[in-house]
Amino acid sequence: MLAASPKEKLLTGLALLGLLGGAWGIIEALMYGTHATGLTSYVPWGLGVALYLTFLGFSAGGLPLALATTVFGKHEYEELSGLVAWTVVVTELCAGLAIVLDLGHMERMYRFMTAPSFTSPMAWMFVFFNALLLVYVIKIWALLNKNTAMAHRMTVLSIPVALLFYGTNGYIFGVLASHPVWGGPLIPFYFVIAALMAGTALMCFLSWAFGYKPKLTMGVGYGVLALILLFALLEILIGLTGFQSGDVDTKLTLNAILTGGNGMVFWTLHVGLGMVVPVVLLLRHTAGSSALASFCVMASFLATRWVFVIPPQSVPPLPGLDQAFIHERLALTYAPHFGEWLMVLFVFSLALLGFVLGPRLLPGLFQQGGKNV
Amino acid sequence: MRVTLATEDPLITMQRDLKRALENKTAKARWVMIIDLAKCIGCHACTVACCSENALPPGVVYRPVIEEEVGEYPNVSRRFLPRPCMQCQNPPCVPVCPVQATWKDDEGVTVVDYEKCIGCRFCLKACPYGARTSDFGEAYSKNTPELEGVLLGRTAVEKGYAKRTAAEYDKEWGDRKRNSPVGNARKCHFCLHRVHNGQLPSCVTSCVGRATLFGDLGDQESLVHKMVASPRVMRLKEHLGTDPHVYYLK
Numbered sequence: 001m002l003a004a005s006p007k008e009k010l011l012t013g014l015a016l017l018g019l020l021g022g023a024w025g026i027i028e029a030l031m032y033g034t035h036a037t038g039l040t041s042y043v044p045w046g047l048g049v050a051l052y053l054t055f056l057g058f059s060a061g062g063l064p065l066a067l068a069t070t071v072f073g074k075h076e077y078e079e080l081s082g083l084v085a086w087t088v089v090v091t092e093l094c095a096g097l098a099i100v101l102d103l104g105h106m107e108r109m110y111r112f113m114t115a116p117s118f119t120s121p122m123a124w125m126f127v128f129f130n131a132l133l134l135v136y137v138i139k140i141w142a143l144l145n146k147n148t149a150m151a152h153r154m155t156v157l158s159i160p161v162a163l164l165f166y167g168t169n170g171y172i173f174g175v176l177a178s179h180p181v182w183g184g185p186l187i188p189f190y191f192v193i194a195a196l197m198a199g200t201a202l203m204c205f206l207s208w209a210f211g212y213k214p215k216l217t218m219g220v221g222y223g224v225l226a227l228i229l230l231f232a233l234l235e236i237l238i239g240l241t242g243f244q245s246g247d248v249d250t251k252l253t254l255n256a257i258l259t260g261g262n263g264m265v266f267w268t269l270h271v272g273l274g275m276v277v278p279v280v281l282l283l284r285h286t287a288g289s290s291a292l293a294s295f296c297v298m299a300s301f302l303a304t305r306w307v308f309v310i311p312p313q314s315v316p317p318l319p320g321l322d323q324a325f326i327h328e329r330l331a332l333t334y335a336p337h338f339g340e341w342l343m344v345l346f347v348f349s350l351a352l353l354g355f356v357l358g359p360r361l362l363p364g365l366f367q368q369g370g371k372n373v
Numbered sequence: 374m375r376v377t378l379a380t381e382d383p384l385i386t387m388q389r390d391l392k393r394a395l396e397n398k399t400a401k402a403r404w405v406m407i408i409d410l411a412k413c414i415g416c417h418a419c420t421v422a423c424c425s426e427n428a429l430p431p432g433v434v435y436r437p438v439i440e441e442e443v444g445e446y447p448n449v450s451r452r453f454l455p456r457p458c459m460q461c462q463n464p465p466c467v468p469v470c471p472v473q474a475t476w477k478d479d480e481g482v483t484v485v486d487y488e489k490c491i492g493c494r495f496c497l498k499a500c501p502y503g504a505r506t507s508d509f510g511e512a513y514s515k516n517t518p519e520l521e522g523v524l525l526g527r528t529a530v531e532k533g534y535a536k537r538t539a540a541e542y543d544k545e546w547g548d549r550k551r552n553s554p555v556g557n558a559r560k561c562h563f564c565l566h567r568v569h570n571g572q573l574p575s576c577v578t579s580c581v582g583r584a585t586l587f588g589d590l591g592d593q594e595s596l597v598h599k600m601v602a603s604p605r606v607m608r609l610k611e612h613l614g615t616d617p618h619v620y621y622l623k
Contacts, residue, residue, distance in 0.1 A: 033556050034492065034509050041432065041506035044494035104492015104507065104556030111472035111491060122471035122495055175469065178501035178613055317503035318456065318609070320439040325420065329432025329509050 011356045018349025025342030029101040036339050042322060043313040043334040048102030050305040051344055055095035055351070056169060057301055060199030062088045062136065063162040064223055066155045080207055080216060081151065082143050082365030087206060088136040090354035094347050096129065101343060121171040128165035135161055144364045166195040180253040181242060181312045190234050194304065197227040201278075201297035206355065208291035210366055221290025224297060225282040228275055249315050256311040266307045274300030302344070310334055383583045386596045387573055394589035395571060402589040403481045404563050406574075407600050408455050409622040412584035415440055415453035422579035426564060428539035430549070431511040435504075435561035436576050454621075455585065457576065458483060458504040458561035459609065462616035466496035466505060475558070481618055482563050484542065487553035496558050501610050510555040540566045563587070590618075 004012070028036040039046045062084045068074040069081075100106050116123040135158045142150035170191025177183040204220040239258075242250040257266055273296050281293035314332045316322050322332045359366040394402040415438060423429070423436045439454040464483045467475055474489035475496060497505045513534040520526030538545050541554075543566045549555050564574035572578070577587045588597035600606075605622040 032510070033551060034507065035511070035555075037509075039494075039507070039509065041497060042503060044497045044507055104494070105490065105553070108472070108489070108491045111474075111489060115473045115489070117468070117471055117473045119468035120471040120495070122469065122493060126471065172495070176465075176498055178465070178610070179498065313498075317501055318439060318454075320441055320454075321437065321456070321503050324437035324439045324456070325434040327432040327434075329511060330434065330506070 008356060011352060015349045015353035015356060018345050019353065022342045022344070022346025022349055025339045025344070025346055026101065028339040029343060033106075034102075034104050036337060038335050038337045038340065040329050040331045040334060042316065042330060042332050043310065045309055045313065046334050047306075047336040047340045047344065048098055050302060050309045051347060052095050052099035052102065053169070053305040053309065054198070054302045055091045055098060055347065056166070057195040057198030057305070058202045058298070058351075059088050059091035059095060059132075060162065060166055060195035061201075061203035062158055062199070063166070064196055064200050064227075065203060065220075066159050066162070068223075070152075070156055070159070074219075077216065077219070079212060080203065080220075081155070082140075082362075083206055083210060083212070084203060085136050085139045085143060086358045086362065086365050087202060087355075089133065089140065090351055090358070091202070092129065092133050092136075094351045094354075097350070098343070098347050121168055121175055124168045125165070125172060128161060128168050131161050132158065132165050140362070140365065144362065163192065166192045169195075178317070179312065180247065180250040180315060181238065181257070186234070186238065190231075190238070193227060193231050193234060194308075197224065197231050198297060198301045198304075200224050200227055201294035201301075204294035205291050205298060208287055208294075209355075210359070214287035217287040218285065218290050221282055221287075221293065224290070224294055225279065228278055228282075228297065232275055252315045253312045256314045257307050262307060262311040265303050269300045269303035270307055274304055383586060383596060384573070384578065387577065387586060387588055390588040390592060390595040390597070391568065391573060392571060393594070394592055395569075397589075397592070400591055401479050403591045403618075404460070404568070405481075405588065405590040405597050405601065405618045405620065406457060406460075406563065406577075407586040407597050407606075407620045407622060409582075409584045409586070410452065410454065411605075411622065412582040413438070413453040413455060413580075414582050414584075415451060416581055418579045418581055419455055419576035419585060422575040423561070423564075426567070426575035427541055428534065428537045429559075430508060430534070431513055431515075433506045433508050433511075433559055435506075435559070455576070456502060456504065456609075457563075457619060459502050459615065459617035459619045460561075460563065462618065463614060465499045465501060465613075465615060469495045469499045471495065480565070482565055483560070484562055484565070485558055485560060487542070487546070487557045490553070490557040492556040492558070494558060501613055501615065505558050505560045508554050508557055508559050510549065510551065512549065542566065543569065 037046060065077050065080055065084050068077045100109065112123065112126045135154050139151055139154035142154060167188045170188030173182040174184060174187040200220060200223045204217055204224050207220055208217040239254060242254045256262060278293035278296045281289045316332060322330060417438050420434065420436050420438055427435065429435065436455055436457045439456055441452045442449060443452055444450055460482050464477060467477060467483060471493065472489060472491055475483065475485045477483050494507055497507060514527045514530040517527040517530050519528065536548050538547060541562065546554060567574060573587055577585045586597050586600055588595040590598055590601065592598060601620055603622055606620050607623055608617045608620055
């Protein structure tokens with residue numbers, strides 16, 4: 001086994017430090033469940049859901065690359081296959097950890113298998129989550145055993161499974177017809193694009209970090225650019241239709257996203273760091289700037305999920321409901337507890353450790369080694 | 374033939390209706406609630422009675438009363454809107470449950486199986502009326518100091534609330550700790566445990582203004598059957614197609 005480089009040691013150390021620091025968040029969730037969170041009955045989905053959706057997005061990098069290689073014949077990107085497969089598995093496991101810890105009774109997860117209700121988008125999410133994970137685990141096995149036919153079959157199969165998986169996550173929000181901004185047929189599509197944007201950005205950054213050809217990094221970077229622009233267009237359309245629809249609750253919800261404390265997150269982190277800065281960097285047409293731009297998208301993606309998940313819940317389903325019975329668990333405001341932030345630290349550290357250890361555990365997947373890592 | 378006086382207390386009428394509905398073996402009851410907003414005085418007795426009946430912990434409420442101030446000074450008044458679960462005919466909260474932990478029973482009441490619920494809170498978001506709350510495991514005894522040998526203190530408080538068993542769904546739920554219903558979605562169930570034993574829901578019996586009526590809509594002799602034909606009847610968010618079983622009289 002190769003000796004670890006100083007950068008590798010530093011990243012491993014950081015990951016282990018993060019795991020150690022964030023461990024309390026996990027212990028707290030296991031011991032006290034949702035009691036340890038700042039969630040309320042009117043804001044029942046918080047940082048745990050945002051974190052899940054963040055890693056869900058990161059796991060989507062496999063889809064555009066599968067499309068590029070199989071549908072559009074861009075075979076040069078097949079070089080990234082191993083990296084992509086490893087990334088999907090690591091990020092899906094991180095997403096799974098985040099959402100399992102968010103359940104009130106995680107010990108009853110088995111009911112997804114023994115008593116699923118297929119009228120629920122969440123049951124389908126469980127099915128496609130595991131299906132995608134299985135596809136990529138088999139693909140890793142095929143790549144390591146030089147079984148190119150099987151690897152190709154898995155790549156082809158991953159396309160519909162991934163589309164269904166990411167679409168299903170949007171479907172969870174889309175079926176909430178009475179919920180302003182969330183409900184509606186556009187949201188599943190919005191989710192697929194958001195996931196593609198984050199997943200492609202992660203792939204762009206990792207292709208640079210692992211020292212793949214600059215041309216590949218730049219090519220993936222152009223994909224990131226296109227997806228950022230498409231995502232921005234969708235957000236503008238959602239905003240404009242919402243404001244002009246005349247629906248009071250939708251306007252209140254959009255105002256909650258665009259103004260106040262959440263407005264700061266929206267404009268500085270999501271729009272500024274997550275869209276404007278990356279677009280400027282991507283227009284410089286270098287591998288380094290593409291990687292940096294992608295890093296900005298990744299770094300701000302938790303904020304992107306936050307502004308989609310949290311502020312829309314600040315509008316009461318019935319006016320005055322939050323004032324009818326006063327208690328902190330019946331409030332329309334949500335501030336994550338320290339333990340929830342520690343859980344975020346743990347999950348991100350786990351992902352970092354996965355990427356640092358990847359080339360050591362399965363060197364066959366990473367063709368060129370971690371040059372820039 | 375029974376003679377019903379015009380001045381008979383609606384509670385007596387409803388109690389008689391309930392007895393008849395329970396004795397009817399040919400058809401299942403279709404429980405509905407009617408709330409006369411003109412009679413509601415905003416005393417919150419129904420909220421308190423519900424919390425007491427179901428031993429609800431802090432932060433869990435089945436029947437809050439929404440207060441609204443209308444008009445401009447000096448011509449102002451207050452309106453009150455009690456909001457139990459609407460027991461919708463087409464409940465949006467049911468199909469979203471991924472593990473079949475909630476359903477509409479054959480009496481038209483949407484129920485939750487606490488031992489099946491995984492606590493994903495999807496149903497909380499799906500309800501257009503905000504009628505579901507999550508039990509985060511709060512306790513009235515939190516931060517209460519122990520005072521040994523007296524009637525006050527943590528032990529006394531826990532005996533009264535935290536360790537008191539709720540009778541929901543005709544079952545003993547025992548010590549809370551992290552056991553269900555802690556971690557579950559909870560909601561109004563029309564006090565089915567009372568109804569099955571011939572008692573009206575606690576919000577109905579506690580209403581000092583007799584503003585809340587309850588009964589079997591399928592029984593043409595029942596008070597609710599007569600009242601539901603009133604031109605004052607309205608339901609919340611009818612445009613959503615949920616077909617609520619809670620009617621309001623404007």
